[in-house]
Amino acid sequence: MNRRAFLLKNSRALAISAPLVAPAVHQAGASASLTGDGGEESISPYANKKLPAPTITTTTGLAPYSGSWTEAQAAHLLRRTLFGPTRTEIITAASRGLTQVVNDLLTPTAPSSPPLNVAAADTSVAVGETWVTKPFDQAVEGARRSSLRSWWMGQLVGQGISLTEKMTLFWHNRFVVELGDINDARYGYAYTALLRQQALGNSKQLIKDVTITPAMLRYLNGNQSTAAAPNENYGRELLELFTVGKGPLIAPGNYTNYTEDDVKAAARVLTGWRDNTTTLTGYYTASRHDTGTKQFSAAFGNRIISNGGDQEYKTLIDMIFSQAETARNLCRALYRWFVYYVIDESTEELVIQPMATLLIQSNYEVAPVLRALLTSEHFFDAANLGCVIKSPLDFSVTACRQMQVAFPPASSVVAQYGMWDYLNTQTNVQQQLLGDPPNVAGWPAYYQTPQFYEMWINAVTLPRRNQFTDVLIGPGFTRNSFKIFIDPIALTLTLPPAVAADPTQLVAEYAKLLLPIALTSNQLDFLKDTLLPGLPDFEWTVEWNAYLATPTTAAKKAAVMTKLQAMLRAMMGLAEYHLS
Numbered sequence: 001m002n003r004r005a006f007l008l009k010n011s012r013a014l015a016i017s018a019p020l021v022a023p024a025v026h027q028a029g030a031s032a033s034l035t036g037d038g039g040e041e042s043i044s045p046y047a048n049k050k051l052p053a054p055t056i057t058t059t060t061g062l063a064p065y066s067g068s069w070t071e072a073q074a075a076h077l078l079r080r081t082l083f084g085p086t087r088t089e090i091i092t093a094a095s096r097g098l099t100q101v102v103n104d105l106l107t108p109t110a111p112s113s114p115p116l117n118v119a120a121a122d123t124s125v126a127v128g129e130t131w132v133t134k135p136f137d138q139a140v141e142g143a144r145r146s147s148l149r150s151w152w153m154g155q156l157v158g159q160g161i162s163l164t165e166k167m168t169l170f171w172h173n174r175f176v177v178e179l180g181d182i183n184d185a186r187y188g189y190a191y192t193a194l195l196r197q198q199a200l201g202n203s204k205q206l207i208k209d210v211t212i213t214p215a216m217l218r219y220l221n222g223n224q225s226t227a228a229a230p231n232e233n234y235g236r237e238l239l240e241l242f243t244v245g246k247g248p249l250i251a252p253g254n255y256t257n258y259t260e261d262d263v264k265a266a267a268r269v270l271t272g273w274r275d276n277t278t279t280l281t282g283y284y285t286a287s288r289h290d291t292g293t294k295q296f297s298a299a300f301g302n303r304i305i306s307n308g309g310d311q312e313y314k315t316l317i318d319m320i321f322s323q324a325e326t327a328r329n330l331c332r333a334l335y336r337w338f339v340y341y342v343i344d345e346s347t348e349e350l351v352i353q354p355m356a357t358l359l360i361q362s363n364y365e366v367a368p369v370l371r372a373l374l375t376s377e378h379f380f381d382a383a384n385l386g387c388v389i390k391s392p393l394d395f396s397v398t399a400c401r402q403m404q405v406a407f408p409p410a411s412s413v414v415a416q417y418g419m420w421d422y423l424n425t426q427t428n429v430q431q432q433l434l435g436d437p438p439n440v441a442g443w444p445a446y447y448q449t450p451q452f453y454e455m456w457i458n459a460v461t462l463p464r465r466n467q468f469t470d471v472l473i474g475p476g477f478t479r480n481s482f483k484i485f486i487d488p489i490a491l492t493l494t495l496p497p498a499v500a501a502d503p504t505q506l507v508a509e510y511a512k513l514l515l516p517i518a519l520t521s522n523q524l525d526f527l528k529d530t531l532l533p534g535l536p537d538f539e540w541t542v543e544w545n546a547y548l549a550t551p552t553t554a555a556k557k558a559a560v561m562t563k564l565q566a567m568l569r570a571m572m573g574l575a576e577y578h579l580s
Helices: 003-010 071-081 087-096 098-105 138-157 164-174 185-197 203-211 214-219 233-242 260-269 309-321 324-338 345-361 366-374 392-402 413-429 452-456 461-473 488-492 497-501 503-514 521-531 537-549 554-571
Strands: 249-251 273-276 281-284 477-479 482-484
Touching: 071 087, 071 098, 071 366, 071 503, 087 098, 098 366, 138 164, 138 185, 138 392, 138 413, 164 185, 164 324, 185 203, 185 214, 203 233, 203 309, 214 273, 214 281, 233 260, 233 309, 260 309, 309 324, 324 345, 324 366, 345 366, 392 413, 392 461, 413 461, 413 477, 413 482, 461 554, 488 554, 497 503, 497 537, 503 521, 503 537, 503 554, 521 554, 537 554
Parallel strands: none
Antiparallel strands: 273 281, 477 482
16 A cells, blocks of 8 residues: 555545545535544654654665656656646646756746735835835734735745745745744745745755844844843754754753753854844844853764854854754655655665765755755655645645636736735635744644644644635635636636547546546546536537537536536545645
8 A cells, every 4th residue: 555545545634535436525524633543653743753654665765766757757746846736837847857847946936026015004105016125114014914925925826847935935834933923024024035045055054044034033032132141942943943853852851962051052152143123134242142162062072162253153053064963854854845754764764864965965955955855766656646635835826826727917916915815814724824833843734743744634624625626616706806716618728629528538637637646437437427417428528519619608608617617626525636
């Protein structure tokens, strides 16, 4: 049994067994459990401990993938690296080859224009102009924060063939800042811009820059840390969550990878930094810095850091990154982001360790590691296909991108931001809001054992997912005199004519686009029955050709529209639709 079948058969999160023959995800009363069925032992989410996978194993490693390269492999690669590849993007990728596509994915996108004001209440900034360098104003902070989130959602919706957006979110989940807590959208924008700029760059340099960015200084109280009263918040999270991780507990408060005294020493190193609300930068005040000698434990080779002024924090981070476990910890996070949540002993040995070695050899540049992972035989192992449950962001943005939902143009900025804001409200009720993970550890689905991203599906979120796709398939959502909706006729018109006119091929083509797992013949027959309830196959061909002959005839358009909507509603109701 491979991992995707295991998720469908045994995950209480999906509350359904596979294969399906009906859209059971839409059944009334569908529920979920957060207890998980993976059989892994329960451990601290930060323990860096390997999890046994007694049911599913794979023995492939980082050796280059040498199998076939078709639309199926291209779709798998793009599903994991983008927020919803379109049919055209998949076909193009299949024609370009694995190496060329990964080259594209590892090419950073150009910097985007900053977010714009769309609130009339923000009288200091004209609608359509940016607020990111304007003075702070608590009265309009909420509107600016909403603008920032909307703009960020727009980056996901409008992404190109690049890992930039997926990795920006990865770093946001790893080096967490909560926009609501820092209460300054300008700081939030600078933070997101930093993550996006360095998303595919050097991870060690990124954490150095994050350490003194105003958003982080405010979020974890670094701006309050002085020689007389060192604040331990950032020093603790730097070690526990952001870099080396705890490792096994060896004594109360002490772990194999660091001790409580190391946290205290790190806090002293980090004293003296503050944030400037005018220049929007972090700055160093020598009089607030602890100039004494900082002694670290045997976990760091009993290293001593002496007074280094405004460069001392860099010495601290260099010391932390000299620990091999820092590389392994980061590589485990990347693996869970792109491949699967269980890291058994085989995966640790054959994938994580080689990734970590490469990361160290590359001086913590992430691009070489991502290239090795995404072109490996392990990444394309059949066990790793269709085994990831989509996050709310992946679910919602993918639905819009793959179904080619048309959003307002940039010339209608209020309507455009309004629709991006609507998507944020939808992911929020599904329990993932851009800019606001629930705490400094990030979203639990990326660390909480044993469920991991099975947690995305529960009694609250599953109906919300269904409601979202049902709205897009049906009436659509209207705001500011603009409506977003799925137009299945327009999308069907992009298919080869012979495919569009044949119900069997039509269903198969949509399934190939929307689902990461090949359906059974029973499932495909069920979907065709939703397209043609009780009707012979030729009925679709007749009605489709009749519509093509006179597309402005309302009755003929309605005849094919209702059938396509019913088929898509059933397909998006399959448990497989929630997988990537």
